[in-house]
Amino acid sequence: MADNMHYDAIVVGSGISGGWAAKELTERGLKVLMLERGRNIEHVADYVNASKESWDYPHRGTATVEMEENYPVLSRDYPLNEQTYGMWANEQENPYVEAKRFDWFRGYHVGGRSLMWGRQSYRLSDTDFSANEREGIATDWPIRYSDIAPWYDHVERFAGISGTSEGLDILPDGQFLPPIPLNIVEKDVAARLRKAFGGKRYLINARVANITESRPEQNRVACQYRNKCWLGCPYGAYFSTQAATLPAAMATGNLTMRPFSIVKEVLYDKDGKRARGVEIIDAETNETYEYTANVVFLNASSFNSTWLLMNSANDVWEGGLGSSSGELGHNVMDHHFRVGAEGRVEGYDDKYYYGRRPAGFYIPRFRNIDGEERPYTRGFGYQGSASRQGWRREVAELNIGADMKEALSKPGDWTIGMTAFGEMLPYHDNFIALDRGTTDKWGLPVLSISVDLHENERRMREDMKQDAVDILEASGVVDVKPTESDYAPGMGIHEMGTARMGRDPETSVLNGNNQVWDAPNVYVTDGACMTSASCVNPSLTYMALTARAADHAVKSLKNGDL
């Protein structure tokens, strides 16, 4: 618990970005208070389902009717099940308003979604950082790849990203641990794909935050290929707050963590034009407390950090702290997906593999680069895998008796499938706003969310589907079928934007160091800060921006600039 009421820095949220903020600030000598709205989850001790199999659950791991009633949003997609029940924000206590359908998947506990994430970790490229300026879209990023590259190096070295160096401009290489290997079919498809498209399209190993070499100094053991990462990893083999950043921050002796602390407002000093601290509600007792600090880092996740800004300094700006540009809450982005292709691969019946890999392959963006002009801007990448069907496959013609048992005791066909993740542009009319008429369990106003795909994304989805078919067919896959299921914004679980970085306080909320223009000792370094989305999974970029901003904050404090 927090006995002191003043700290050098306050970090709001303990997820992927908050963990990094706490680590970097404490390692640079600051006394830090980390405020987390949810309960604590102790590393290993509280991973209560980590070693269970489906038969260990009363309902074999699936969602029950009661769960679906309690979690109407989550029940729309795969995350709701008996195994991860308890890892998701309580939808009854934490409602939000869907002005348009938005599937918001939240984790409110220590570690945030770092415990449940898919760990795919890619760098944005210079093409991404310069795209808005080049195409006259939204506003320009205030940084380029060279500004963030050393910080990608920094976070990759510590988090542990496995992957291969490929020398591609569109997907910069990093500080990789040995990759999680492709299986034989993926390797052969990769070789055929490269040949079929004259070296312009590549299938590479997924880059994931699963360590493939043990790290005794971090008390982390190499990945055991159990593929149960979303349950918490007893080996600490995938990057999470609990496994990596929190122990590092705690080891400094400079971190105080306070769970059950809902930060409701950033306290703003009008005369000093800076934040003086935050006010919290204790989620268990409903009592409020004020904590003061020289610097405040907002890492409550994209929408929640913006919610907090919107709920602050309303006596100065009606729309909240950071709203002077009129952009706070706007330019929401996600990655649109659930479209791709699948097929069967012949000729490998004598081949198998060992273990359950927690990763597959990645096909980096190949559209609209090198001068190509498709009828949409930006592009997409694919994530997928090849595997042999197991006993769960349907064997329709043998669906009873000894023949069926015999058939199912042998591996089935090799299949391969992939899904595209497409870039969504930042549109001003995709936004979140406070709905003061609707409140949560603690009487706080909730967010109303209004986000839609536009024509650019709809056109892109046609290529996302057809290119997947073409790629598989050109690589010798048979019975190729396009796949598409409904996508609603939010399902990508990569919500971004709402407090974008920029070069000009008239058109952006944050400057090039993630400082709120209207209160420079407030840093926002989660996905809220993103000026564009790229098509790659974003969390590695939040980590790098957070580490960079923490370095800036500590130097500025030392120089007396904050």
Ligand SMILES: Cc1cc2nc3c(=O)[nH]c(=O)nc-3n(C[C@H](O)[C@H](O)[C@H](O)COP(=O)(O)OP(=O)(O)OC[C@H]3O[C@@H](n4cnc5c(N)ncnc54)[C@H](O)[C@@H]3O)c2cc1C
């Ligand atoms: C199933 C799944 C798969 C994913 N796969 C990938 C992937 O492969 N690659 C990738 O890059 N990303 C992936 N993501 C997304 C990734 O998890 C998020 O981008 C990332 O966790 C965001 O980090 P964050 O620190 O901004 O927020 P979070 O990790 O969500 O943490 C925010 C924390 O802030 C706390 N908080 C919120 N409001 C307050 C408040 N008012 N006061 C105090 N505390 C507060 C929350 O309780 C939470 O602990 C996935 C997510 C999910 C759920």
Ligand code: SF4
């Ligand atoms: S697959 Fe690896 S990282 Fe995931 S839970 Fe198993 S050992 Fe941990």
